[in-house]
Amino acid sequence: KAGVTQTPRYLIKTRGQQVTLSCSPISGHRSVSWYQQTPGQGLQFLFEYFSETQRNKGNFPGRFSGRQFSNSRSEMNVSTLELGDSALYLCASIVRVIKAFFGQGTRLTVV
């Protein structure tokens, strides 16, 4: 089985722009979660989708949004980018009982 695939791997954006990141979970997995990782805050939960519905959401501003498609692929969008949004964004398929498979991540740099 292919693992979790995230695209793009690297991205450079300018403040004020918006960005869309993509995640394809492991085939057959219907749950997708997104995380932001920064040196200062560590790994922080953004949101979780299951069967196209957002199940949970972390403590992030409304500029951060996401969606999931019928094929379980997910996208997250960040609007009006700020310098502090520079981070590694990780997507995970959660199988069960806190067992998750993460993608390689998208490194977003906001300049």
Place this chain on the structure above:
Amino acid sequence: LAKTTQPISMDSYEGQEVNITCSHNNIATNDYITWYQQFPSQGPRFIIQGYKTKVTNEVASLFIPADRKSSTLSLPRVSLSDTAVYYCLVGEGGGADGLTFGKGTHLIIQP
């Protein structure tokens, strides 16, 4: 997810056995203990999961005492490539806050 406490950093040498302990005093009956490994700029990788006693796989062993208030990840004969951050998570599912990653233990292996 139950709160966990683990050392911020550890050092060891190639060929040694490394044991990383995690405390989780308020673990619940249905909670499992899961360990992840993360290299810089990559997503966390699932290592091992257990509920009680001992679990072993090709990568590591997990020791859980009878009271389950702590657990020890054991890495046999480490190499330089085992230098990474190791996270201990305790819970039964993602929950409303997703997977909660603490600061983890930064393991540094020296030649």
